[in-house]
Amino acid sequence: MRVRSKFIVVEGLEGSGKSSAVKKIADILRQKYGLVDLIITRDPGGTLLSESLRNLIKKGVNDELITDHAELLMFYAARVQLIEQVIKPSLSKNIWVISDRYDLSSHAYQGGGRAIDVMLLKALRNLVIKNFQPDLTFYLDVSPIVGLSRIFIRDTSLDRIERESLDFFNRVRSCYRLMASKNHRIITIDAHQTLQDVHKEIFIYLKKWLMVQGA
């Protein structure tokens, strides 16, 4: 493919189908477009340090309460490491990057869910992200009940964030929907559909988008 490499992100609540969608996007790019220079990553995660922070965020340390600000800073520490060590170097080598979550998750979970002050989030974002945004984001929209019940079937032990209340996830979802409605680079997909239909919709959009990019 002659098009310069892109940074594609999948976002959504737990059980919305992000990990399945990320694999699907990679399969489409490899099989239909012959792309070999492509990596899949996840936020938080994707480097040794960021994966350790992911583990800390998800499991906590014994019973110690993690404050909202400490959690927020761990997410951003993991993210800045991922950006500088993996995403930017890959893109500069013309390698495509597909990520399971990115900065929109902090808008939604820390801003919407935890109600952290917008000015603080903005300041952190300016410091860490600056203008570095994905070329395309798929937001998989699912209700918390449907999403969480899918997760629960897979694994009955929930992590620190998965144990949050339905109210929390409803706030996260509202925030996601609002952000998606304001940004044309965020494509909302109804993730209540069958997995097959979700993937079909992603494929159709991706094909159109790649055509516009000159692929």
Ligand SMILES: Nc1ncnc2c1ncn2[C@@H]1O[C@H](COP(=O)(O)OP(=O)(O)OP(=O)(O)O)[C@@H](O)[C@H]1O
């Ligand atoms: N549209 C769908 N219909 C039915 N089942 C689905 C759908 N999307 C995903 N699932 C199933 O729900 C489970 C969670 O999907 P997946 O792991 O892709 O979601 P996720 O968003 O990555 O979750 P997490 O936030 O926990 O990482 C899997 O078992 C998957 O097969």
Ligand SMILES: [Mg+2]
């Ligand atoms: Mg997942």
